[in-house]
Amino acid sequence: MFTIPFSLRGVDEKGESFETIGRTITLNRHGARVQVSRMLKPGQTVRVINHANDAEADFRVVGPISPPLDHVGEWGVECLNVAKNIWDIYFPPTNEDCDAHVLLSCRHCQSISLQSLSLVEVEVLETAGLLTKPCVRCGDSTTWGYPQRVFEVEIKTYQDAVSEATGGNPALTDERRKSSRKSAQLPVRVRDYYGEIDITQTENLSHEGFCFWSCRNYYLGQGVVVICPFDAGEEKAEVRARIVRAEPGSAPNRRIFGVRYENALH
Numbered sequence: 001m002f003t004i005p006f007s008l009r010g011v012d013e014k015g016e017s018f019e020t021i022g023r024t025i026t027l028n029r030h031g032a033r034v035q036v037s038r039m040l041k042p043g044q045t046v047r048v049i050n051h052a053n054d055a056e057a058d059f060r061v062v063g064p065i066s067p068p069l070d071h072v073g074e075w076g077v078e079c080l081n082v083a084k085n086i087w088d089i090y091f092p093p094t095n096e097d098c099d100a101h102v103l104l105s106c107r108h109c110q111s112i113s114l115q116s117l118s119l120v121e122v123e124v125l126e127t128a129g130l131l132t133k134p135c136v137r138c139g140d141s142t143t144w145g146y147p148q149r150v151f152e153v154e155i156k157t158y159q160d161a162v163s164e165a166t167g168g169n170p171a172l173t174d175e176r177r178k179s180s181r182k183s184a185q186l187p188v189r190v191r192d193y194y195g196e197i198d199i200t201q202t203e204n205l206s207h208e209g210f211c212f213w214s215c216r217n218y219y220l221g222q223g224v225v226v227i228c229p230f231d232a233g234e235e236k237a238e239v240r241a242r243i244v245r246a247e248p249g250s251a252p253n254r255r256i257f258g259v260r261y262e263n264a265l266h
Contacts, residue, residue, distance in 0.1 A: 010046040029091035030118035031078035042132035055086035064193035209260040
């Protein structure tokens with residue numbers, strides 16, 4: 001952790017100016033992982049003023065890195081002027097051979113593109129599961145994430161690993177997975193990395209995760225934190241999970257989502 005206090009200025013969705021204070025958590029040549037006490041919006045431009053030397057520059061908000069707690073969240077920000085270094089820290093020259101190139105899918109038009117990502121964007125993608133990037137086909141900035149088939153392979157890889165660890169038993173089939181699920185309607189709380197809270201009910205559950213219904217929209221690969229079962233009168237720790245399934249529900253505007261606990265994906 002490398003903490004530098006700073007001020008952050010910007011304009012919210014209502015067109016009103018705001019200013020807040022924050023601190024850096026990690027730094028790299030592209031930007032920083034920062035902690036601030038207000039919600040930001042991916043893609044928005046903010047002005048960051050380093051309290052240590054009064055240097056300032058414009059940064060782009062890449063996305064959330066951890067869900068906000070008591071209105072304090074962690075965000076990835078990227079400096080718009082790559083030649084400007086407001087931190088007074090030397091970073092080694094960029095090695096183009098080490099740039100991150102990741103195959104991503106636009107969640108709006110489903111187009112697939114090999115995207116070049118900065119270190120900050122990689123960190124956001126690995127935690128929140130989603131990024132805001134320009135889409136040529138949509139003609140706008142849209143939400144991007146790993147293609148759906150990546151998660152299908154990831155789940156299969158996990159099952160194969162379980163097979164090897166248990167002495168070569170066959171990998172779990174769809175039918176065997178269904179038999180291991182328990183039909184149970186339990187209250188559950190789902191919180192995304194933007195601080196939105198969804199209190200709903202499970203359809204079924206297993207030791208690896210659960211399915212729940214919601215009127216909200218979640219994307220495959222999206223990172224969330226969950227409490228299952230949820231009791232408003234009892235304080236329980238949140239568990240990191242990822243959306244791995246999405247399908248229509250039994251009623252209009254109602255969908256079924258499957259979440260898999262993060263520790264079950266490794």
